Amino acid sequence: MRYRQLGKHGAIFSEIGLGTWAMGGQWAWGWGPQDDADSLRAIYAAFKKGINWVDTAPIYGFGHAESLIGRAVTQLGRENIYIATKCGLPWDDSRKVRRSLRPDSIRKEIEGSLRRLRTDYIDLYQHHWPDPNTSVLDSWGELVRLKQEGKVRHIGVCNYDVRLLLRCQKIAPVQSLQTQLSMIRREALEELLPACREHGIALLAYSPLQNGLLTDTFTPEKLAEDDWRRKDDNFNEPALSRHRRLVEKLRLIARSRNLTVAQLALSWILQISPQNFAIAGARNAAQALENAAASSTALTEEELRQLTILLQSG
Numbered sequence: 001m002r003y004r005q006l007g008k009h010g011a012i013f014s015e016i017g018l019g020t021w022a023m024g025g026q027w028a029w030g031w032g033p034q035d036d037a038d039s040l041r042a043i044y045a046a047f048k049k050g051i052n053w054v055d056t057a058p059i060y061g062f063g064h065a066e067s068l069i070g071r072a073v074t075q076l077g078r079e080n081i082y083i084a085t086k087c088g089l090p091w092d093d094s095r096k097v098r099r100s101l102r103p104d105s106i107r108k109e110i111e112g113s114l115r116r117l118r119t120d121y122i123d124l125y126q127h128h129w130p131d132p133n134t135s136v137l138d139s140w141g142e143l144v145r146l147k148q149e150g151k152v153r154h155i156g157v158c159n160y161d162v163r164l165l166l167r168c169q170k171i172a173p174v175q176s177l178q179t180q181l182s183m184i185r186r187e188a189l190e191e192l193l194p195a196c197r198e199h200g201i202a203l204l205a206y207s208p209l210q211n212g213l214l215t216d217t218f219t220p221e222k223l224a225e226d227d228w229r230r231k232d233d234n235f236n237e238p239a240l241s242r243h244r245r246l247v248e249k250l251r252l253i254a255r256s257r258n259l260t261v262a263q264l265a266l267s268w269i270l271q272i273s274p275q276n277f278a279i280a281g282a283r284n285a286a287q288a289l290e291n292a293a294a295s296s297t298a299l300t301e302e303e304l305r306q307l308t309i310l311l312q313s314g
């Protein structure tokens with residue numbers, strides 16, 4: 001496993017992190033049935049292979065993914081795991097979710113996260129989604145205060161455009177930006193990546209496997225009835241066939257290098273910029289191991305050039 005510094009003056013994170021959305025289990029944005037034992041095995045396998053951070057959020061299964069990580073923390077030892085979690089999507093007693101980055105709401109959320117994660121500090125605390133009803137001065141200001149108090153070590157944002165990102169950066173340095181980036185969804189390369197480079201902000205690529213499409217084993221039949229992906233345009237026609245044709249072409253390139261499609265997809269993200277980290281979701285130990293192994297791959301300049309042409313032609 002290779003490691004990179006998380007933005008300017010940040011901790012040293014493995015270039016691949018473990019995503020835990022699917023570990024949240026069954027809920028409105030769940031991925032169908034998920035066995036907790038498989039989730040825990042995925043976490044332990046990932047850490048054995050040198051991954052040193054997990055990305056989670058309270059909303060993943062209404063606290064379920066965070067609670068699982070809390071269990072893993074007691075096994076792995078708090079000092080051996082960096083935890084990235086988020087705030088901004090609180091829910092009420094009937095589990096109705098809203099967006100809020102109000103300082104009082106953030107305070108309430110972090111207490112819940114710390115309890116579930118069985119820790120007294122969070123390594124990377126992130127705004128999950130922008131809240132148009134709260135000024136950045138208040139919402140980002142609250143993360144700055146949490147950092148000053150020692151409850152969080154680093155602070156970052158997710159799903160912010162360049163304008164919002166730079167408004168935060170003006171108030172206090174942003175350690176990381178989490179955004180969607182995969183061989184299929186490459187919009188972040190246009191403005192966000194250059195802005196991150198310029199300001200020394202780490203770019204954490206989420207859904208780098210395009211939620212499982214960019215792998216060797218995906219078939220639409222494997223989606224459970226209540227898997228959120230059934231509702232996603234990428235998993236429905238006409239996009240689905242286009243993506244599957246791309247995967248066929250990627251498979252040829254991957255095989256010529258003894259890689260899987262997932263490994264090629266992760267390696268591409270890591271090699272297009274030293275700012276980048278990939279958060280790869282995994283539902284079992286085999287997936288976690290395969291994804292972690294992508295870190296030891298190096299694509300040549302020529303391979304990267306060919307991939308650019310292939311992706312742009314799609």
Ligand SMILES: NC(=O)c1ccc[n+]([C@@H]2O[C@H](COP(=O)([O-])OP(=O)(O)OC[C@H]3O[C@@H](n4cnc5c(N)ncnc54)[C@H](OP(=O)(O)O)[C@@H]3O)[C@@H](O)[C@H]2O)c1
Pocket residue numbers: 018019020021022031055056128158159178205206207208209210211212213215216217218262279280281282283286287288290291
């Ligand atoms: N900040 C945000 O707003 C935000 C949004 C989305 C995600 N995230 C974070 O980013 C993480 C990663 O994104 P993601 O989970 O959406 O998608 P992803 O990493 O692109 O794909 C993960 C899914 O792909 C399949 N998979 C993983 N490794 C595989 C392998 N080696 N071979 C075959 N299939 C494999 C698994 O699902 P199946 O086996 O069921 O196909 C897995 O759940 C999330 O878990 C979360 O922590 C953050």
